[in-house]
Amino acid sequence: MKNYGYKPFILAVILLLSAGLLxxxxxxxxxxxxxxxxxxxAVTTTPDPSSDEPQPEGEGENTEGEEGEGTKxxxxxxxxxxxxxxxxxxGMVAPQTLELPASEEVATQALxxxxxxGPVTNLLPNGFEAVLPAGTEILxxxxxxxxxxxxxxxxxxxxxxxxxxxxxxxxxxxTLTQFENxxxxxxxxxxxxxxxxxxxxxxxxxGVSRADGINHSVGNNTDIMNSEAVTxxxxxxxxxxxxxxxxxxxxxxxxxxxxxxxxALLEGPELGSALMNPFNEGAELVKSKLxxxxxxxxxxxxxxxxxxxxxxxxxAALASLVMSLTDQADIESVEVHVDGTEQVFNEAGEPLAEPxxxxxxxxxxxM
Numbered sequence: 487m488k489n490y491g492y493k494p495f496i497l498a499v500i501l502l503l504s505a506g507l508l509x510x511x512x513x514x515x516x517x518x519x520x521x522x523x524x525x526x527x528a529v530t531t532t533p534d535p536s537s538d539e540p541q542p543e544g545e546g547e548n549t550e551g552e553e554g555e556g557t558k559x560x561x562x563x564x565x566x567x568x569x570x571x572x573x574x575x576x577g578m579v580a581p582q583t584l585e586l587p588a589s590e591e592v593a594t595q596a597l598x599x600x601x602x603x604g605p606v607t608n609l610l611p612n613g614f615e616a617v618l619p620a621g622t623e624i625l626x627x628x629x630x631x632x633x634x635x636x637x638x639x640x641x642x643x644x645x646x647x648x649x650x651x652x653x654x655x656x657x658x659x660x661t662l663t664q665f666e667n668x669x670x671x672x673x674x675x676x677x678x679x680x681x682x683x684x685x686x687x688x689x690x691x692x693g694v695s696r697a698d699g700i701n702h703s704v705g706n707n708t709d710i711m712n713s714e715a716v717t718x719x720x721x722x723x724x725x726x727x728x729x730x731x732x733x734x735x736x737x738x739x740x741x742x743x744x745x746x747x748x749x750a751l752l753e754g755p756e757l758g759s760a761l762m763n764p765f766n767e768g769a770e771l772v773k774s775k776l777x778x779x780x781x782x783x784x785x786x787x788x789x790x791x792x793x794x795x796x797x798x799x800x801x802a803a804l805a806s807l808v809m810s811l812t813d814q815a816d817i818e819s820v821e822v823h824v825d826g827t828e829q830v831f832n833e834a835g836e837p838l839a840e841p842x843x844x845x846x847x848x849x850x851x852x853m
Contacts, residue, residue: 564588569664569848570599570606571657575613575724576760578701579656580731583848584609593635593668596661597624613724617657619645625676633669634693635662641676648686655688656700660732663696670695696813699734703756714739718750719809720761721802728802730809730848731761744774744781744817747810764802765789772825779818780841781811787826798831799824799838805847812844819843 565585574580584606589595599606602620610616621642628636637658646654662671670693673680681691699717716737719730733755740746748771754763768788775782790797799822808820819841822830830838 568592568596568599569661570596571617571661572600572606572610572614573617573653573657574722574729574731576722577653578722578731578760579617579653579660580614580722580729581660581848582611582614582729593627593662593665594624597627597637597639597658600657600661611724611727611729613727617650617654619643621645625674629668633667634672635665635668635670636672636674637662638674638677643675644684646685651683651686651688655683655690655694655698659694659696659698660700701731701733703733703735703759709738710736712739713737714743714746716743716747716750717810717813718747719806719813720751720755720759721764721806722761730805732809732813733761742774743814744776744783744811745771748774748783748807751806751810762802764800764806766791776817779816780821781817781819782821782823783807783811784823784825787824790824790827790830793833794835796831796835797827798833798835801833804832804838804842808842808844808847 564587566588567583568586569581570584570586571579571581584599586595586599597618598604599609600616601618601622602616604616604618604620606616618639619642621640623640623642625638625640627638630636658673659671662668672693673683673690675684682689696717699715713736715734717732717734719732721728722731723729735750735756737746737750737753740749752765752769752771754765755761766788768786770786770788772784772786774784787797789799789803791800791803792798793800804822807822811817811820821841822838824830832838
């Protein structure tokens with residue numbers, strides 16, 4: 487007689503083993519998903535020098551003490567002062583210094599903080615607005631050896647009015663060319679290089695640089711053949727806030743560019759402009775000298791203003807001089823002298839004993 491009792495037993499064993507193996511596979515899969523969904527602990531690293539992202543000077547260094555250890559909380563709460571170009575209440579493109587989260591992707595971050603309804607919203611000074619269309623995504627930036635920074639943005643970038651086209655270009659160009667080794671920008675949209683801007687057709691095939699100017703003004707000299715374009719900063723005011731606005735204007739040709747720039751400042755902004763002239767009538771440049779990155783400018787006594795019965799250089803005039811002149815690549819700081827005066831003071835009564843840098847004026851991180 488044949489015994490068939492072992493067959494159910496064998497089948498039961500096989501089923502149990504199969505269930506165990508299947509269960510093991512399922513648990514392993516859940517554990518893998520759990521590991522993938524759990525973010526790794528943040529690690530502070532030195533930026534890769536081969537990265538295409540422009541790096542501001544001084545970043546990537548260990549600033550957390552001798553042991554180089556910092557907490558995640560400290561890392562996430564760290565901020566850096568950055569200069570971002572926005573639109574003011576008069577529709578002019580102007581730099582504002584904002585406290586942004588510390589980031590290695592400085593160019594991408596700067597652009598992200600120029601997008602309307604983006605992360606800049608709660609940081610906007612009164613009267614200012616972001617310039618890039620809402621919804622614009624920064625798909626990538628790529629730095630070339632010739633100083634060109636290729637910027638790739640999403641299709642939402644196209645959603646702007648024609649009259650804002652040049653302002654958008656100017657704001658992007660001036661914000662990004664503050665970074666080391668960036669001389670010009672080129673625009674791509676969704677992976678495609680652009681030969682002209684998408685709305686009003688501004689040519690951009692060769693890239694855009696600071697040489698193309700910003701907030702263009704005819705100026706007091708309309709003789710195109712015997713004049714040259716210079717970009718200088720004039721003060722504007724919104725409530726109690728006084729800030730500097732860059733303007734590209736034309737002035738009579740001078741023997742050197744620095745003299746032309748100072749002369750443009752002394753002549754003041756175009757009549758009817760919302761900008762202010764911070765210089766007294768009769769103020770004249772006596773001489774200038776550039777040495778080791780320091781431009782020394784000497785004026786006659788008319789440049790001084792009496793504050794608390796002490797002849798002083800107004801803060802607005804000093805800011806205009808420093809912001810304008812340090813825009814030049816070979817000028818790091820400005821030293822002001824006045825003929826017949828042993829020491830020049832600012833409005834607070836402090837001596838201007840040392841050359842003044844751009845960072846001294848607006849507090850932005852050096853790039």
